[in-house]
Amino acid sequence: MAQADKAALPVAVPGHRLHAIVLGILLALGLGWGAWCLLQAKLTAADVAPSAWMNGTAGTALNKSLRLPGQADLDTWNSSVRYRVLGHLGDQVAMGCPQWLFYRDGLRPQPGVHVFDQRLRLMRHWVETLRQQQVQVLVVAVPDKSRIEADHLCGQTVSLPMRRTVDAWQDALRVQGVPFVDLRQPLEAAEAPRFFRTDVHMNATGAQAAAAAVAHAALPLLHGPGTQAFNVEKAGPPQPRMGDLIVLAGLEQARPGWRPELDMASPQKIEPIRGGGLLDETPPVEVLLAGSSNGRRSNFAERLGQGLGREVWNLSLDGGQFSGALLVALKQREQWPKSLKLVIWEFSEMALSLPLTDDEKSVLARLP
Numbered sequence: 001m002a003q004a005d006k007a008a009l010p011v012a013v014p015g016h017r018l019h020a021i022v023l024g025i026l027l028a029l030g031l032g033w034g035a036w037c038l039l040q041a042k043l044t045a046a047d048v049a050p051s052a053w054m055n056g057t058a059g060t061a062l063n064k065s066l067r068l069p070g071q072a073d074l075d076t077w078n079s080s081v082r083y084r085v086l087g088h089l090g091d092q093v094a095m096g097c098p099q100w101l102f103y104r105d106g107l108r109p110q111p112g113v114h115v116f117d118q119r120l121r122l123m124r125h126w127v128e129t130l131r132q133q134q135v136q137v138l139v140v141a142v143p144d145k146s147r148i149e150a151d152h153l154c155g156q157t158v159s160l161p162m163r164r165t166v167d168a169w170q171d172a173l174r175v176q177g178v179p180f181v182d183l184r185q186p187l188e189a190a191e192a193p194r195f196f197r198t199d200v201h202m203n204a205t206g207a208q209a210a211a212a213a214v215a216h217a218a219l220p221l222l223h224g225p226g227t228q229a230f231n232v233e234k235a236g237p238p239q240p241r242m243g244d245l246i247v248l249a250g251l252e253q254a255r256p257g258w259r260p261e262l263d264m265a266s267p268q269k270i271e272p273i274r275g276g277g278l279l280d281e282t283p284p285v286e287v288l289l290a291g292s293s294n295g296r297r298s299n300f301a302e303r304l305g306q307g308l309g310r311e312v313w314n315l316s317l318d319g320g321q322f323s324g325a326l327l328v329a330l331k332q333r334e335q336w337p338k339s340l341k342l343v344i345w346e347f348s349e350m351a352l353s354l355p356l357t358d359d360e361k362s363v364l365a366r367l368p
Helices: 002-008 014-041 050-055 057-065 071-086 116-132 165-176 184-189 204-222 244-248 300-308 324-331 349-353 358-366
Strands: 093-095 101-103 136-142 180-182 230-232 239-241 263-265 270-272 287-290 342-348
Touching: 101 244, 116 136, 116 165, 116 324, 116 349, 116 358, 136 165, 136 204, 136 349, 165 180, 165 349, 180 204, 184 204, 204 300, 204 342, 230 300, 270 300, 287 300, 287 324, 324 342, 324 358, 342 349
Parallel strands: 136 180, 136 342, 287 342
Antiparallel strands: 093 101, 230 270, 239 263
16 A cells, blocks of 8 residues: 555656756846846835835836846837737827827726816815915816817727816816816817827927917906017928827837838927117016926927017926926925916816826815
């Protein structure tokens, strides 16, 4: 019986032992490589703080630190094949008609995000704060590209409840007595296209139409146009322009043909005209633009200044979402010039449906 039990025991296979040794060596090398990369990365305490783990920035920092040699080339190759073979652009970018890209967060809200009421509370708080300082507010929600360029969606579906958010937002502004600009009609009336094909931002045509509409609404709040003149240079020859949606899809370094064709844009400089003398006084600052990346593209702020006859103090912020630039501006309000009369608060339509930022949560926690 004992002999039978011994015979039933599995016989060690040398090949299994070799596989285990090789696997152990690879794991040890991987652990050593990861430790060395983390030491070289010089991560700060903020990079790995509890809040960074909650909002995902800690994971992003760690992933960037642990990238293998040649990982960027491998990622570009993978994204190129995915686009060329499957027509897929990743989790954040959607393909509409050929060569037309759209940001998925502009098509539908993120699951489980219901922040409209909280954003109304924030709006009321900040508007009241500015009014107490005798500063008026003009609110501008830039319509999403998928709304204005809907003819190029080619089957991409859009959330209808998300589309109604702007109407609900503007109804709340009316009740509160807050001036706002509805840019849907001015942009739809402008010559197409009004947005770049491979970018979420307005092109020169869209920026001009939007700036003219905002200036028209702002002038009564400023009691008429100012006297600042602007020099508008002739637009240069069209040049290739890397769209942020191409970058987001991981195709920035892809070869032509393995990514959507780049937009062509004509660079143009618009600048306020200065007297040139050392003793010349610059006009007082009356308008502050606290905007998103829309305020930093296609000369939107400069075009707005033209319409107002005033140079605009532009504090717009890339990635500012709903309130990033406004919060930065409010933190500096002790240094605002006494001549400031109007804050133009601009953000993209989809920002109304994005999750609250840590700064917004912090402000809400302090509100009564």
